Amino acid sequence: MSRKKENSLAYHKAQQILRLQGPVSRPQEDPCNKDFASHAKQKNLSLLKAPQIHPLRDEWELKQCHLLPTEHTTCLNDTTLIFVNNKVQWDVMMEKLAQASTISFDLEGSDKDSFLGE
């Protein structure tokens, strides 16, 4: 049996089990309301009702996000520091930047008034 077929059968089996268990009880409160969080806790809900808006607005989602894998969050130990003050190093940097899909950028200035308001 193909993997796709197996997955399809497993999905429909899960749907049948859910139907047998009856309707899923879902709180109706606004998930952004603090009372909703306590309600969810009382009911031991691990997943909450969909908010009507997409942006991150409740602490539960923020907490879940912080539990996500961090493999893409690089630290200083994982990277190479290159001090660029001559053409050779400049060329190395430009080659690396040309290959990058994302770069982060900042600069420091000497005229303090311009960056005091950062």
Place this chain on the structure above:
Amino acid sequence: MTALIQVSTIGEDFIVDPFPLHSLIKTQLNDVFENASILKVFCGAQNDAFWLQRDFNVRVVGGIDVQLVHNLLRSDEQNNLVGLKELSEIYTPMLKVDKTARLEDWRRRPLTAEMINYARKDTRILMAIWNRMIIMVGFMQILKFLRQHDVMLP
């Protein structure tokens, strides 16, 4: 006057001394900054873009500002801008931002180890914040999709 430029990729942190490289920066940095296929991540993009234009005639194409992204994620209608330190506390609490070196005289050479470390961390943490935002938005999209299709269990 721009006294130091910091750029990070996934694997490297570049600290650029602009004084001996001014002509190269003016003639070549646009190759990167005008290339829309390379995403440029800023914190406070307005200032940085202004300085790049003023000091090196560099234009930014394809840039995002994590301050504005944060406001979108948090639905901040006031549009209050949060600094790098606060953003790091929210998105990358494992990485500590120390802003004590911010008001150093960045024209001095050689730079101290503390200054180099500070400068490096600015863009490294900025990259980490952006990566965290990507993961969070992806996670939220998956949640939204699952909820729309009513396949989330209580």
